Amino acid sequence: MEKEETTGAVRNREQTRQKFLAAVGEILTTKGFAALKVNDIAKVAGLDKKLIYNYFGGRDQLIDEYIKLKDFWSNVKGEQASVPINNGGAAFVEEMVLSQFDYVYRDEAFQKILLWSLSEERGALKKLIEAQEANGELLLQGITDPHFGERSAQFRAAMAVIISGTYYLDLFSKYNGTTFCGIDVNDEAGRAEIKKSLSFLIRSIYSHL
Amino acid sequence: MEKEETTGAVRNREQTRQKFLAAVGEILTTKGFAALKVNDIAKVAGLDKKLIYNYFGGRDQLIDEYIKLKDFWSNVKGEQASVPINNGGAAFVEEMVLSQFDYVYRDEAFQKILLWSLSEERGALKKLIEAQEANGELLLQGITDPHFGERSAQFRAAMAVIISGTYYLDLFSKYNGTTFCGIDVNDEAGRAEIKKSLSFLIRSIYSHL
DNA sequence: AAAGTTTGTCACCATTTGGTGACTATTTTG
């Protein structure tokens, strides 16, 4: 009955589960969430689709487990603070936004998740976003709210616009667009221009809000 | 051979074409572009799918024709300038961005098109976006570039961030999220906060860039 | 090694989807 956990056997439940989860990740990054069909997932995993039903209950549960498993924001949030947090976190916020802009530009999986979350309702995505919100609250409540006091909602709203903007521009750059307001989002010079503007906007908030 | 154009006949090519185009619009707004299947389009149009092939050549050409047909930006751009254009268009730009933020929030079709353009490559969407870019160039080259001179690229990049931000927040509000940076994007108070920030950011650009 | 349990394979089914050929009905033209 009870099976050895760390067996290198050919037939291994846990290993098989991982293969399916990996297949979901691969398809998601290469083709997007719309391409997550049972048959294809099984094909990519090199296993029989029946096992998806045996082990996860179905396609949806498998996908939900994948989403829960991956800590999508872990790489993007840049909590490692290479800059001292003072002055209401001005330099820190600036650095975080700039690095997010480039990080999201490069990470296909993250883009697909962002896009997915804009495209359809799904419990697992909702939870993911809530978790990230909760995480952001730490920074906001701990550092920026005290600094901006009664204007903290103003600060938050401005940050919402700026961060959203970086997300959108990164997504925009992938398929049908490359220039936005005449700025080439896929060009190093254009991206540098955007980064300069991000810095300017954030500094403006800190100095003039 | 040649048929009367304005006939009220039961069997009418042009009328039937319009029904299909309307069906595409309805499905797009209610279910999104992924739900645009030939069978469903025909069902909604109340006609036989064979006619889609006869009249348009296929699903894709029908969809492309729909996209070309609708002037998606016509309502959003707000070119009607209810504010005098002076001071580099400061007041005009501010009003335009604020009204876009609300307009996109309400227009399901526009949201779906935006989302679609972020989701997959498609010639018709690319053209649509190019057309809108060309349109924006008029404002940029005619009014803001002269005002900002050598800093015009900076201005454009900042506007790209701000406009993108409004788009993203509007899309974000629909399915899995409602608060971004702690601001409720579906709440009047939250949206007011965002508008205040949009105004602040644009004014900052005009006064401090 | 036999029995029991878990893991995996395979053939099969139902539904959905995109697509078409052959036909009928209507309208237009001579």
Add this chain to the structure above:
DNA sequence: CAAAATAGTCACCAAATGGTGACAAACTTT
């Protein structure tokens, strides 16, 4: 009105898709 052209219907096909029951293979336990 008859012939020709156009509009529309319908049955049908092939491929893709989601899902499952019956069985075989491997592993564990006794």
